[in-house]
Amino acid sequence: MKPIARSPGIDRRAFLSTVALLPALSVSFLPASAPAQTATSGGLLPSWNDGPAKQAIVDFVRATVDRSSPSYVPPEERIAVFDQDGTLWVEHPLYTQVVYCLERVPAVVAKKPELKNAEPFKTVLSGNREAMAKLTMKDLEKILVATLTGMTTEEFNAEARKWIETARDHRWKRPYTELAYQPMLEVLRYLRDNTYKTFIVTGGGQDFVRIYAEKVYGIPPEQVVGTAGGTKFGYDKDGKPFLTKEPKLLLNDDKAGKPEGIHLMIGRRPAAAFGNSNGDRQMLEYTKVGGGARLAMLLLHDDAAREYAYGPAAGLPDSKVGTFTQALYDEAKQKGWTVISMKNDWRRIFAFEGEARSG
Amino acid sequence: MKPIARSPGIDRRAFLSTVALLPALSVSFLPASAPAQTATSGGLLPSWNDGPAKQAIVDFVRATVDRSSPSYVPPEERIAVFDQDGTLWVEHPLYTQVVYCLERVPAVVAKKPELKNAEPFKTVLSGNREAMAKLTMKDLEKILVATLTGMTTEEFNAEARKWIETARDHRWKRPYTELAYQPMLEVLRYLRDNTYKTFIVTGGGQDFVRIYAEKVYGIPPEQVVGTAGGTKFGYDKDGKPFLTKEPKLLLNDDKAGKPEGIHLMIGRRPAAAFGNSNGDRQMLEYTKVGGGARLAMLLLHDDAAREYAYGPAAGLPDSKVGTFTQALYDEAKQKGWTVISMKNDWRRIFAFEGEARSG
Numbered sequence: 001m002k003p004i005a006r007s008p009g010i011d012r013r014a015f016l017s018t019v020a021l022l023p024a025l026s027v028s029f030l031p032a033s034a035p036a037q038t039a040t041s042g043g044l045l046p047s048w049n050d051g052p053a054k055q056a057i058v059d060f061v062r063a064t065v066d067r068s069s070p071s072y073v074p075p076e077e078r079i080a081v082f083d084q085d086g087t088l089w090v091e092h093p094l095y096t097q098v099v100y101c102l103e104r105v106p107a108v109v110a111k112k113p114e115l116k117n118a119e120p121f122k123t124v125l126s127g128n129r130e131a132m133a134k135l136t137m138k139d140l141e142k143i144l145v146a147t148l149t150g151m152t153t154e155e156f157n158a159e160a161r162k163w164i165e166t167a168r169d170h171r172w173k174r175p176y177t178e179l180a181y182q183p184m185l186e187v188l189r190y191l192r193d194n195t196y197k198t199f200i201v202t203g204g205g206q207d208f209v210r211i212y213a214e215k216v217y218g219i220p221p222e223q224v225v226g227t228a229g230g231t232k233f234g235y236d237k238d239g240k241p242f243l244t245k246e247p248k249l250l251l252n253d254d255k256a257g258k259p260e261g262i263h264l265m266i267g268r269r270p271a272a273a274f275g276n277s278n279g280d281r282q283m284l285e286y287t288k289v290g291g292g293a294r295l296a297m298l299l300l301h302d303d304a305a306r307e308y309a310y311g312p313a314a315g316l317p318d319s320k321v322g323t324f325t326q327a328l329y330d331e332a333k334q335k336g337w338t339v340i341s342m343k344n345d346w347r348r349i350f351a352f353e354g355e356a357r358s359g
Numbered sequence: 360m361k362p363i364a365r366s367p368g369i370d371r372r373a374f375l376s377t378v379a380l381l382p383a384l385s386v387s388f389l390p391a392s393a394p395a396q397t398a399t400s401g402g403l404l405p406s407w408n409d410g411p412a413k414q415a416i417v418d419f420v421r422a423t424v425d426r427s428s429p430s431y432v433p434p435e436e437r438i439a440v441f442d443q444d445g446t447l448w449v450e451h452p453l454y455t456q457v458v459y460c461l462e463r464v465p466a467v468v469a470k471k472p473e474l475k476n477a478e479p480f481k482t483v484l485s486g487n488r489e490a491m492a493k494l495t496m497k498d499l500e501k502i503l504v505a506t507l508t509g510m511t512t513e514e515f516n517a518e519a520r521k522w523i524e525t526a527r528d529h530r531w532k533r534p535y536t537e538l539a540y541q542p543m544l545e546v547l548r549y550l551r552d553n554t555y556k557t558f559i560v561t562g563g564g565q566d567f568v569r570i571y572a573e574k575v576y577g578i579p580p581e582q583v584v585g586t587a588g589g590t591k592f593g594y595d596k597d598g599k600p601f602l603t604k605e606p607k608l609l610l611n612d613d614k615a616g617k618p619e620g621i622h623l624m625i626g627r628r629p630a631a632a633f634g635n636s637n638g639d640r641q642m643l644e645y646t647k648v649g650g651g652a653r654l655a656m657l658l659l660h661d662d663a664a665r666e667y668a669y670g671p672a673a674g675l676p677d678s679k680v681g682t683f684t685q686a687l688y689d690e691a692k693q694k695g696w697t698v699i700s701m702k703n704d705w706r707r708i709f710a711f712e713g714e715a716r717s718g
Binding site for chain 1: 435438512556558565566569573579580581582583587589590591592599600602609610615616618619622623624625626627641644645648
């Protein structure tokens with residue numbers, strides 16, 4: 001996730017951690033192409049090529065579930081945490097949740113016509129990407145607050161669920177939920193098969209990710225930790241209780257907020273952590289510093305043909321999303337974290353590539 | 360839990376929800392006595408007498424796990440939530456966590472000698488119960504902040520774990536962890552045997568309850584929701600990351616805060632909820648209003664001989680802990696919640712009663 005200045009103050013609007021990327025709106029989309037290898041073997045982690053990354057995962061799991069191993073981890077401590085955007089699914093060129101917020105603006109304005117000629121809503125409605133790219137952080141906060149708060153949790157769930165089922169990404173023309181990385185889905189399953197509990201720890205909105213995490217990743221809502229706003233309990237006119245989503249930030253689950261969120265929501269140090277950016281650094285450090293076997297992995301987006309290539313660690317200019325600096329890369333090497341090369345370590349990236357081949 | 364004025368402001372000190380009970384310090388302890396019946400049968404919920412309460416639990420579980428039942432609940436939605444103090448273990452005359460905080464004062468003062476002659480620490484150190492009973496809410500906040508924050512999460516865990524292993528309650532002279540209610544331990548196990556996920560949703564401190572919840576209740580830290588303060592990520596002089604417990608309230612998990620906490624930490628509506636006081640009212644309402652079969656239960660403390668009897672609903676004056684008003688009792692009857700009578704529904708209260716009989 002893009003780093004932002006951290007401020008836990010209660011006045012900060014919710015979900016700030018996803019707003020620093022507006023200029024990405026003007027990024028032109030790369031041409032689609034999918035020269036993926038189809039997985040051929042039915043063995044362990046079939047979408048992974050043999051190599052140090054796959055080996056690190058398999059070695060870790062084997063060492064920690066083997067009772068005779070000095071690195072044995074008892075089942076109740078088998079906690080694995082995964083960043084979402086850029087680690088479990090595509091984050092480039094825009095976080096999916098930000099696309100959702102922008103696309104919700106017309107519906108919000110329809111309900112509150114007074115916003116129609118007010119900024120930043122007017123600019124978003126114009127569809128003028130160059131103008132949108134110039135919106136300020138303050139503008140973006142207004143959009144996030146207007147589209148993610150002020151409704152009941154049930155209304156939000158219904159709206160977000162409907163959107164996620166119908167929206168399509170611009171490059172592959174597929175539901176966003178199909179842009180989950182097949183190799184990571186295999187890792188999730190492999191860990192769960194070995195009685196690891198898998199958690200998402202995302203800078204994205206907790207309520208948003210919970211909408212689809214169970215279906216896409218097999219991760220239930222109670223195992224999704226994310227940037228979270230407060231809710232307010234109340235009763236409707238029939239005395240039926242409900243919760244309203246408030247514009248009050250409880251947890252900014254990015255950077256230092258990730259280990260803090262892990263403590264709040266999970267309450268123990270993970271044995272394994274997966275990330276892809278500077279926003280995951282503290283989570284990886286916090287995981288790795290525990291005693292015994294600990295797995296820390298970073299996904300490097302270095303495959304412009306099959307997905308995207310971005311960031312200094314990929315030898316490319318920095319991206320508006322998923323900053324992975326050379327300094328992070330160096331820290332990984334120094335501390336024994338494993339860097340996954342999307343290009344070299346992944347035989348296949350998306351499940352639909354296999355379909356296309358066999359179809 | 361004792362109701363307190365709700366204020367989600369960030370300036371409120373953590374764990375306020377346990378402080379409104381200081382006068383209880385002057386309550387004299389009831390004489391010990393244990394005329395419990397030993398469980399004789401090895402059947403379902405053996406520490407429960409046959410009756411409407413036991414029947415409600417068994418009927419609920421059977422209806423929700425039977426695929427052919429109209430009340431069937433899919434496994435992933437099988438969420439059951441339990442208040443802790445007064446529902447899973449003894450809360451009278453003082454919440455265990457408050458005893459912990461008071462007993463930690465000498466150690467805190469030893470580290471910070473400047474507190475020795477400062478109030479409220481001076482009064483606590485005096486051991487004068489009458490003086491302690493006169494401490495104000497503000498005084499109590501200072502005690503909670505001094506004993507629950509300012510240290511690393513690892514230091515807190517070590518201190519609290521050591522205390523919980525060695526401290527003894529005043530009436531039974533046993534570890535507090537042995538004061539868990541055997542009938543409720545059986546319900547927890549029965550629900551889990553039917554693939555329900557069991558959560559604690561407590562007004563007590565989340566970090567405190569997590570220390571022993573796995574051992575006592577079989578509930579892992581990530582399934583303990585409680586009043587929670589923020590933490591702050593940092594590095595020690597060797598660059599090793601750690602978290603410091605901050606005097607900043609994130610979640611006041613009492614009354615309306617309970618459904619809010621459930622949304623934050625679990626993310627879906629429970630199918631079953633167990634409580635014992637007005638502090639659990641909103642959680643029970645929120646649970647019961649969901650569609651399909653929902654179980655809502657309230658434990659009434661009406662057994663002065665084997666445990667305690669308190670509160671208007673037990674025909675007694677209100678207690679400083681676990682307020683269970685007549686209005687709550689009436690709401691339960693009106694809305695189809697089940698009231699458990701400790702006296703009539705529980706054959707045995709504590710596991711050690713059985714030991715005593717057979718030993």
